[in-house]
Amino acid sequence: MYSIRPNLVIGFHGCDETLRDAVILGKTELKPSTNKYDWLGNGIYFWENNSARAFEFIHELYKNPRRGKPKIKKPSVLGAVFSLGNCFDLLDNKYLDVLKDSYSILETAAKTQNIKLPENKSISTSKDLLLRYLDCSVIEKLHEKIGKKTFDSVRGVFFEGDPLYPNAGFTEKNHIQIAIRNPNCIKGYFIPRTLNDKYRRV
Numbered sequence: 001m002y003s004i005r006p007n008l009v010i011g012f013h014g015c016d017e018t019l020r021d022a023v024i025l026g027k028t029e030l031k032p033s034t035n036k037y038d039w040l041g042n043g044i045y046f047w048e049n050n051s052a053r054a055f056e057f058i059h060e061l062y063k064n065p066r067r068g069k070p071k072i073k074k075p076s077v078l079g080a081v082f083s084l085g086n087c088f089d090l091l092d093n094k095y096l097d098v099l100k101d102s103y104s105i106l107e108t109a110a111k112t113q114n115i116k117l118p119e120n121k122s123i124s125t126s127k128d129l130l131l132r133y134l135d136c137s138v139i140e141k142l143h144e145k146i147g148k149k150t151f152d153s154v155r156g157v158f159f160e161g162d163p164l165y166p167n168a169g170f171t172e173k174n175h176i177q178i179a180i181r182n183p184n185c186i187k188g189y190f191i192p193r194t195l196n197d198k199y200r201r202v
Helices: 017-024 051-063 093-112 133-146
Strands: 004-016 044-048 075-089 153-158 175-180 186-190
Touching (some): 004 051, 017 075, 051 075, 075 093, 093 133
Antiparallel strands (some): 004 044, 153 175
Protein backbone atom coordinates (compact mmCIF):
# COMPACT_ATOMS: atom_id res chain seq x y z
CA MET A 1 0.00 0.00 0.00
CA TYR A 2 2.86 2.40 0.80
CA SER A 3 5.54 1.07 -1.57
CA ILE A 4 5.13 3.88 -4.12
CA ARG A 5 7.32 6.86 -3.17
CA PRO A 6 5.59 9.89 -4.77
CA ASN A 7 7.99 12.63 -3.62
CA LEU A 8 10.79 14.02 -5.75
CA VAL A 9 14.34 13.35 -4.55
CA ILE A 10 17.58 15.18 -5.30
CA GLY A 11 20.56 12.95 -5.97
CA PHE A 12 24.13 13.39 -7.15
CA HIS A 13 26.21 11.29 -9.52
CA GLY A 14 29.99 11.54 -9.67
CA CYS A 15 31.42 11.44 -13.19
CA ASP A 16 33.89 13.03 -15.58
CA GLU A 17 33.06 16.62 -16.55
CA THR A 18 32.68 15.67 -20.23
CA LEU A 19 29.97 13.13 -19.37
CA ARG A 20 28.24 15.61 -17.04
CA ASP A 21 28.10 18.23 -19.80
CA ALA A 22 26.94 15.74 -22.45
CA VAL A 23 24.06 14.60 -20.20
CA ILE A 24 23.08 18.20 -19.41
CA LEU A 25 23.00 19.01 -23.15
CA GLY A 26 20.91 15.91 -23.90
CA LYS A 27 23.64 14.34 -26.04
CA THR A 28 23.78 11.16 -23.99
CA GLU A 29 22.16 9.40 -21.03
CA LEU A 30 23.65 7.87 -17.91
CA LYS A 31 24.01 4.12 -18.35
CA PRO A 32 23.06 1.64 -15.62
CA SER A 33 25.97 0.12 -13.74
CA THR A 34 26.03 -3.67 -14.06
CA ASN A 35 29.12 -4.57 -12.03
CA LYS A 36 28.83 -7.84 -10.12
CA TYR A 37 29.94 -6.00 -6.97
CA ASP A 38 27.46 -3.09 -7.07
CA TRP A 39 25.98 -2.45 -3.62
CA LEU A 40 22.33 -2.26 -4.69
CA GLY A 41 22.39 -4.35 -7.85
CA ASN A 42 22.05 -2.99 -11.37
CA GLY A 43 21.03 0.64 -11.83
CA ILE A 44 22.03 4.27 -12.27
CA TYR A 45 23.60 5.27 -8.97
CA PHE A 46 23.03 8.47 -7.00
CA TRP A 47 24.03 9.73 -3.56
CA GLU A 48 20.86 11.04 -1.94
CA ASN A 49 21.20 14.76 -1.09
CA ASN A 50 24.98 14.43 -0.86
CA SER A 51 26.97 16.24 -3.55
CA ALA A 52 30.12 16.26 -1.37
CA ARG A 53 30.12 12.45 -1.13
CA ALA A 54 29.55 12.17 -4.89
CA PHE A 55 32.58 14.39 -5.53
CA GLU A 56 34.66 12.52 -2.97
CA PHE A 57 33.82 9.22 -4.67
CA ILE A 58 34.68 10.41 -8.19
CA HIS A 59 37.86 12.07 -6.93
CA GLU A 60 38.94 8.72 -5.45
CA LEU A 61 38.44 7.15 -8.90
CA TYR A 62 40.44 9.99 -10.43
CA LYS A 63 43.36 9.24 -8.09
CA ASN A 64 42.96 5.45 -8.32
CA PRO A 65 41.70 4.49 -11.81
CA ARG A 66 39.95 1.13 -12.07
CA ARG A 67 41.26 -1.35 -14.58
CA GLY A 68 38.98 -1.62 -17.62
CA LYS A 69 37.05 1.55 -16.73
CA PRO A 70 37.24 4.94 -18.52
CA LYS A 71 39.84 7.21 -16.92
CA ILE A 72 38.49 10.26 -15.09
CA LYS A 73 40.19 13.39 -16.48
CA LYS A 74 38.27 16.03 -14.53
CA PRO A 75 36.14 14.91 -11.55
CA SER A 76 32.69 16.44 -11.55
CA VAL A 77 29.21 16.01 -10.10
CA LEU A 78 25.90 15.80 -11.93
CA GLY A 79 22.72 16.63 -10.02
CA ALA A 80 19.41 14.89 -10.75
CA VAL A 81 15.79 15.21 -9.72
CA PHE A 82 13.89 11.94 -9.72
CA SER A 83 11.06 10.00 -8.15
CA LEU A 84 11.64 6.58 -6.59
CA GLY A 85 8.43 5.10 -7.99
CA ASN A 86 7.92 1.57 -6.72
CA CYS A 87 10.98 1.49 -4.50
CA PHE A 88 12.68 -1.53 -2.97
CA ASP A 89 13.58 0.49 0.10
CA LEU A 90 16.05 -1.14 2.46
CA LEU A 91 15.13 1.40 5.13
CA ASP A 92 11.73 -0.34 5.32
CA ASN A 93 11.41 -3.52 7.44
CA LYS A 94 9.21 -5.40 4.98
CA TYR A 95 11.83 -5.16 2.25
CA LEU A 96 14.56 -6.31 4.61
CA ASP A 97 12.48 -9.46 5.19
CA VAL A 98 12.06 -9.93 1.42
CA LEU A 99 15.82 -9.56 0.94
CA LYS A 100 16.47 -12.17 3.62
CA ASP A 101 14.14 -14.57 1.78
CA SER A 102 15.99 -13.85 -1.46
CA TYR A 103 19.25 -14.84 0.23
CA SER A 104 17.70 -18.14 1.32
CA ILE A 105 16.66 -18.86 -2.26
CA LEU A 106 20.16 -18.07 -3.53
CA GLU A 107 21.73 -20.19 -0.79
CA THR A 108 19.48 -23.17 -1.58
CA ALA A 109 20.25 -22.87 -5.31
CA ALA A 110 23.99 -22.76 -4.57
CA LYS A 111 23.78 -25.91 -2.41
CA THR A 112 21.69 -27.72 -5.04
CA GLN A 113 24.18 -26.85 -7.78
CA ASN A 114 27.14 -27.45 -5.47
CA ILE A 115 28.58 -24.01 -6.11
CA LYS A 116 30.02 -21.45 -3.70
CA LEU A 117 28.03 -18.33 -2.84
CA PRO A 118 29.61 -15.02 -3.85
CA GLU A 119 31.30 -13.12 -1.01
CA ASN A 120 31.41 -9.46 -0.07
CA LYS A 121 35.03 -8.33 0.11
CA SER A 122 37.13 -5.44 1.33
CA ILE A 123 39.84 -3.74 -0.71
CA SER A 124 43.43 -3.47 0.49
CA THR A 125 43.52 -2.33 4.14
CA SER A 126 39.92 -1.03 4.21
CA LYS A 127 37.62 -2.52 6.87
CA ASP A 128 34.58 -1.78 4.70
CA LEU A 129 33.08 -4.38 2.38
CA LEU A 130 33.48 -2.29 -0.76
CA LEU A 131 33.00 -5.15 -3.22
CA ARG A 132 29.46 -6.38 -2.58
CA TYR A 133 29.37 -9.52 -4.72
CA LEU A 134 26.99 -11.33 -2.37
CA ASP A 135 24.62 -8.39 -1.81
CA CYS A 136 24.47 -7.69 -5.54
CA SER A 137 23.66 -11.35 -6.29
CA VAL A 138 20.94 -11.46 -3.62
CA ILE A 139 19.30 -8.29 -4.97
CA GLU A 140 19.52 -9.42 -8.59
CA LYS A 141 18.08 -12.85 -7.64
CA LEU A 142 15.15 -11.01 -6.09
CA HIS A 143 14.49 -9.05 -9.31
CA GLU A 144 14.87 -12.22 -11.35
CA LYS A 145 12.30 -14.01 -9.19
CA ILE A 146 9.64 -11.30 -9.13
CA GLY A 147 10.24 -9.73 -12.53
CA LYS A 148 12.85 -7.17 -13.47
CA LYS A 149 10.31 -4.44 -14.20
CA THR A 150 8.54 -4.63 -10.84
CA PHE A 151 10.78 -2.19 -8.91
CA ASP A 152 11.77 1.20 -10.27
CA SER A 153 14.52 1.85 -7.73
CA VAL A 154 16.49 0.40 -4.84
CA ARG A 155 17.47 2.51 -1.83
CA GLY A 156 19.85 1.67 1.01
CA VAL A 157 21.71 3.26 3.89
CA PHE A 158 25.40 2.49 4.43
CA PHE A 159 27.81 3.08 7.29
CA GLU A 160 31.25 3.41 5.78
CA GLY A 161 34.60 4.69 6.96
CA ASP A 162 36.17 5.17 10.35
CA PRO A 163 34.16 6.15 13.46
CA LEU A 164 33.74 9.91 13.86
CA TYR A 165 35.06 9.68 17.43
CA PRO A 166 35.90 6.90 19.96
CA ASN A 167 32.99 4.48 20.49
CA ALA A 168 30.86 6.42 17.97
CA GLY A 169 27.88 4.90 16.22
CA PHE A 170 28.49 7.23 13.28
CA THR A 171 31.16 6.90 10.61
CA GLU A 172 32.93 9.36 8.32
CA LYS A 173 31.10 8.28 5.18
CA ASN A 174 27.53 7.51 6.31
CA HIS A 175 25.28 7.89 3.27
CA ILE A 176 22.12 6.87 1.48
CA GLN A 177 22.54 5.45 -2.00
CA ILE A 178 19.89 4.98 -4.67
CA ALA A 179 20.02 2.79 -7.75
CA ILE A 180 17.48 3.84 -10.38
CA ARG A 181 16.40 0.80 -12.39
CA ASN A 182 13.68 2.58 -14.39
CA PRO A 183 15.23 5.63 -16.15
CA ASN A 184 11.76 7.17 -16.53
CA CYS A 185 12.02 8.03 -12.81
CA ILE A 186 14.59 10.69 -13.69
CA LYS A 187 12.82 13.99 -14.33
CA GLY A 188 15.83 16.17 -15.09
CA TYR A 189 19.50 16.94 -14.56
CA PHE A 190 21.36 20.01 -13.34
CA ILE A 191 24.85 21.28 -12.57
CA PRO A 192 25.09 21.87 -8.79
CA ARG A 193 25.48 25.53 -7.83
CA THR A 194 28.01 26.90 -5.37
CA LEU A 195 26.72 28.54 -2.22
CA ASN A 196 26.30 32.33 -2.21
CA ASP A 197 27.90 33.31 1.11
CA LYS A 198 26.18 36.70 1.11
CA TYR A 199 22.93 34.97 2.08
CA ARG A 200 21.93 32.44 4.72
CA ARG A 201 21.63 28.75 3.89
CA VAL A 202 18.09 27.56 3.13
